[in-house]
Amino acid sequence: MSQGKRRSRGGIPSSADDVAGNGLLNRRALLGGGLAFASAASAATVTGAAAEPLKDAPWSLETGAVTPVLQTPSRFEKNVVRTLSNPNNEMRTSHARTPHHLLDGTVTPNSLHFTINHSGIPDIDPAQHKLVIHGMVKQPLVFTLDTLSRYPLVTRMAFLECGGNSGAMFSNEPVQATAQGLHGLVSNAEWTGVPLSILLDEAGVDRSAKWLIAEGADSLALHRSVPVKKAYEDALVAIYQNGERLMPGNGYPMRLLLPGYQGNMNVKFLRRIKVVNEPAMSYYEARTYSQILPGGKAYRFHFLQEVKSFITNPSFGQALKGPGYYGISGIAYSGNGRIAKVMVSADGGTSWAEAALQEPVLPKAFTRFRMPWRWDGQPVVLQSRASDDAGNTQPTRAEFVAVRGQTKKPVASANAFPNQHYNGPTSWGVASDGSIKHVYA
């Protein structure tokens, strides 16, 4: 990776502000002006006639609409919705993907947070819901939403990512889909809840026990084994999501939150925690979320969602409207901690420049990265690679495939899950007409 390496195309000298090939600009251009920004701005070509004279629009000349009790987005934003894999609630899993290519910032609105429900969404009366902690404890205890709400609560940002997110990236040919289609099974929210360690201590957990079985109140009674170690690190029983009670599809009225760990382990509709001394080998951990490796062995207990990033803007489904200045931005996150650095390339990984990271950079949460860019109208390949503060860097796709493999035939749909835990890069190929394709680079 050659940071700051300049490249010119066709003998045209690169600008003094270029920090990597194909027009990536110094990120200081984003940090409040100075020469770099002035220069970058002036370098963009202003085209076309002057703007029309301004006048009042109809909506500025009449009283507006009634104020609703619950706000919904503007009618002009109707395309900003989740995509559904099972809209008719047939007897199979339902996935709803977050539209990353239509969002910015770091917080996923609750209405757009991804959900996966394996047997529909249970209609739980919070007044009757119970959470029991039992097994290898001195005294089994039952908690209600009311009693948990009286505990000293903790608030933190955390991303949640399905272990199968980005599954289509295992295809041997790039699947043409948006960032929503490819990576829509990750979202980021502010979660508020009770540290699980407090509840375990109150029950008097036998500290020789290594495992918890966490189980939901859904019709499958979905259960996962969780190391006691994680419970004492940072696990929460979450009861608020972005300031309001959990969305039904996200586990109302309470869910387990294991920051940085595979989504399915963050058991929703949490009703039972049993302290045990062996893992349950549940269907979802022993079968669904165990990954076949090249050669025929398989990973088990792939707890961590490892360091990852992808560009959301520009990306597939959008089109550039001619040469000039564009802000590249995307999402980076790591289950190991904070994002330390995101590198961006516009020439398919030949040269790289460091992106600006939007503060605050929080552990196990989305970090928004931004990179100023002046497109010269020629074909380019945009790509990002993130590093975390634990010293991990996203592998290149070639490095990833060398260890984890890829399919022998192209994957037919972004909804397919040929394998799991892809954390290589995503590349967007911009053609000279401004159209964008998903490519491998």
Next chain:
Amino acid sequence: MSMRNVLIATAAAVLALGAAYAAETPNLGQPIAEADVAAWDIAALPSGVGLPVGSGNAVEGAKVYAAKCAACHGDEGKGGPIVRAPLFGGPPLTEGIDVRKTIGNFWGHATTLFDFTRRAMPFNQPRTLTADEIYATTAYLLYLNKIIGENDVIDAKTLPQVKMPNRDNFIIRFPDKI
């Protein structure tokens, strides 16, 4: 012991626990006897912990399967209108990272099969099968996968001893996190 004395004793135990384990925390949990958790305590672990009394074999299981499972999974586990993938077979895992995972080619523990059937099946009528029906269905699916014989009896003692073909092919990805 009278009910009142039980309550006093329980309260005293909880107070003692609070002092020993969580002097500064709210202690708002309501004590419950382990026996009263039984209806929810349905996880069957690889060691056999959690398996109920009962038994069944594949011959009996074929009847339960035809009545309760075939509508979705098809006759004799061959795949049906709702779940198209057969419940047995599957290519060797060496054929690709995306091969279909089955009981025979992938599952490491027979207890997983009992557990998932017990908690989640039939999909639209979960937790309606008797222990004998679950043992018999488990035996039938193990038989279809050529792991046990048609008349082998599956119960709390024999189920954990079933050696699944793929049992030893797993790598714990993050052992330091356990």
